[in-house]
Amino acid sequence: MTLYPLQFSPLFKYRIWGGEKLKTQLNKNYSEENIGESWEISDVEGDETKVVSGALQGKTLKDLISEYKGAFVGEKVYKEFGSDFPLLIKFIDAKTPLSIQVHPSNEIARERHNSFGKNEMWYVMQADNDAELIVGFDEEVSQADYKKHLENNTVLDVMHHETVKSGDTFYIPTGRVHAIGAGVLLAEIQQTSDITYRIYDYDRVDAKTGQKRDLHNDLAIDVLDYTVHDNYKTDYNIGKNEAHILVNSPYFKTNIIEVEGTLKRDHTALDSFVIYMCVEGDLELQYDDVNYTVKTGETILLPAAIPSVELKSSGAKCIEVFM
Known part of the structure; x- marks a missing residue:
């Protein structure tokens, strides 16, 4: 299948x-x-x-x-x-x-x-x-x-x-x-x-x-890290139809993407599933001539075997998650 x-x-x-x-x-x-x-x-x-x-x-x-x-x-x-x-x-x-x-x-x-x-x-x-x-x-x-x-x-x-x-x-x-x-x-x-x-x-x-x-x-008590940091918030960039890194950790990686119009995402080099979390606006994801709607507060998972998808929106933000 x-x-x-x-x-x-x-x-x-x-x-x-x-x-x-x-x-x-x-x-x-x-x-x-x-x-x-x-x-x-x-x-x-x-x-x-x-x-x-x-x-x-x-x-x-x-x-x-x-x-x-x-x-x-x-x-x-x-x-x-x-x-x-x-x-x-x-x-x-x-x-x-x-x-x-x-x-x-x-x-x-x-x-x-x-x-x-x-x-x-x-x-x-x-x-x-x-x-x-x-x-x-x-x-x-x-x-x-x-x-x-x-x-x-x-x-x-x-x-x-x-x-x-x-x-x-x-x-x-x-x-x-x-x-x-x-x-x-x-x-x-x-x-x-x-x-x-x-x-x-x-x-x-x-x-x-x-x-x-x-x-x-x-x-x-023995799990806590008592180190004080100058800044705890993650600094990141964001731009239309570009993937910008949010977190790049050994445990997962995330990008923020602002979609306006159509954006093709090629995942062939990842060797990982990919999850999209829509955090603002409505997103349409197209694969194999089928459209999937992902609204604010919804998620969709792409199996690793899916090489690429098209993201479409009149204005949405999504988090792209992978290993």
Whole structure:
């Protein structure tokens, strides 16, 4: 069977901090309240997304990798990851702040949880006035200093708070403390992992459970990177019908593309699947004389065997994701 561009049915996740923007701004279709995450493309065990339409309808990523191997993910990707799909693609709406958290490295995650680590990136799609993110530390602290701040409930005082707007991009390597603040809607690209160590959760009680959520400070303390950086935000260029690098990491690579008119994208040299996340406007993707519409807040996956596609729009921005 010939592979074709694939769209998946998203999975909607209740979160204590979730709001309504995934529905009101990204037109997601769900009836529950406090939906904070839309998992667009997922191979997390128990949370596998399925193909929406066409001859491969209902197939999971595992099914596709099992059947098509390198033709689906790319030969080098298949050699490294086997039957595991390496990325998890999400849209996130924070009505109230997420917990202050950190993710373990590949090595620690493998040792403690038999999982990948969780290097990730954020692209802010919309932010309310004065909305902010927490990324990294603002001042040098030792592990002993950090423990004192935890005990005194002053840990937020030493973290870097950054007011954000649409288009702001952040790479969050494992070990970097972080949190999405209230009023932020963003696209997230990450390794396939659901391992999060919560450090601080504002003493909130989850209405669904009547309990405070667990903290993981014993696990987090030796994972944290206390290095202070001058700048945590990713600087990048953008131009019409050009692909500009957002993140170039060992775990995934992303470009930002502003499409106006028609743009041909040739992926023959990549040896990887390619994912497009539409973060602004509406995008049309053409392959083999078939048109696929990708609206704001939607994603599409191109198997590695697809050599090139045409992108068309009267004005759209998309993130191109590959290994």
